[in-house]
Amino acid sequence: MSANERDALVEGSPPRGALPLLKVAVKRGLSESAFLLGTVIRVSTAEPALALTFDDGPHPEDTPPLLDLLDRYGAKATFFVVGKSARRYPELIERMAAAGHALGNHTWDHPSLPSLKGPFRRRQLAWTQEVLGPHTSGLFRPPYGEQSLGSRLDALASGLKVVCWDVIAEDWRDDPPEVMLARIYRRLRRGSIVLFHDTLYTTTEERFRDRRPTLATVERLLQDLGDRYRFVTVPELMRLGRPVRWHWYQRSRLDWLKQVG
Numbered sequence: 001m002s003a004n005e006r007d008a009l010v011e012g013s014p015p016r017g018a019l020p021l022l023k024v025a026v027k028r029g030l031s032e033s034a035f036l037l038g039t040v041i042r043v044s045t046a047e048p049a050l051a052l053t054f055d056d057g058p059h060p061e062d063t064p065p066l067l068d069l070l071d072r073y074g075a076k077a078t079f080f081v082v083g084k085s086a087r088r089y090p091e092l093i094e095r096m097a098a099a100g101h102a103l104g105n106h107t108w109d110h111p112s113l114p115s116l117k118g119p120f121r122r123r124q125l126a127w128t129q130e131v132l133g134p135h136t137s138g139l140f141r142p143p144y145g146e147q148s149l150g151s152r153l154d155a156l157a158s159g160l161k162v163v164c165w166d167v168i169a170e171d172w173r174d175d176p177p178e179v180m181l182a183r184i185y186r187r188l189r190r191g192s193i194v195l196f197h198d199t200l201y202t203t204t205e206e207r208f209r210d211r212r213p214t215l216a217t218v219e220r221l222l223q224d225l226g227d228r229y230r231f232v233t234v235p236e237l238m239r240l241g242r243p244v245r246w247h248w249y250q251r252s253r254l255d256w257l258k259q260v261g
């Protein structure tokens with residue numbers, strides 16, 4: 001989201017020329033409602049800590065090498081898993097939990113939630129919560145970063161905190177690690193939440209499924225920053241400071257992914 005789009009969201013609906021008092025009231029109302037309905041995008045903290053997050057898994061070939069890599073560096077991460085895959089590969093869910101990683105809900109089979117009717121949306125959340133069982137961290141990330149007010153309220157009613165990101169690797173294409181690293185370093189700061197994919201649940205091109213560039217990017221981050229930053233789970237990061245919340249209802253820039261059948 002650009003700064004202008006962000007400002008537009010914060011400014012809310014009053015048209016230009018509306019009474020300044022109304023504008024102030026709307027702004028205040030939005031900022032207060034962000035506590036309940038906002039989406040966490042990063043944590044404001046003085047601690048040198050970061051949260052790496054991995055969506056769309058687990059996958060029997062793609063996920064284990066990443067878990068090995070995180071183990072080698074003693075890094076903790078957060079996995080937003082697809083319920084259907086989690087049910088299919090329970091041993092990977094057990095391994096993530098045993099290694100101290102956090103597990104979040106990424107719906108049952110990765111639809112764009114605003115396109116679904118209420119009961120279908122709620123099933124997407126509930127079925128995945130059921131599979132995660134005691135391993136749930138109570139976090140939820142909407143596929144493609146897309147949510148409507150309805151899906152946001154569903155998450156609230158299910159007791160799930162919605163977590164998106166402030167730094168994005170864009171690892172759903174075939175960019176080389178140097179390009180992804182430059183993209184990450186432009187935005188990275190203390191308390192950042194970084195979006196990666198341990199696998200791709202949907203893709204337009206099979207060659208994008210290769211996770212080696214993502215693994216190389218993560219390894220470089222761990223090497224470059226390991227002596228200055230701690231790599232922690234999202235729940236731990238949220239305990240280290242004040243979660244920054246946005247009203248996040250915009251269509252994301254990941255629209256092309258939905259062209260996949």
Ligand SMILES: [Zn+2]
Pocket residue numbers: 055056106110143144201
């Ligand atoms: Zn996803």
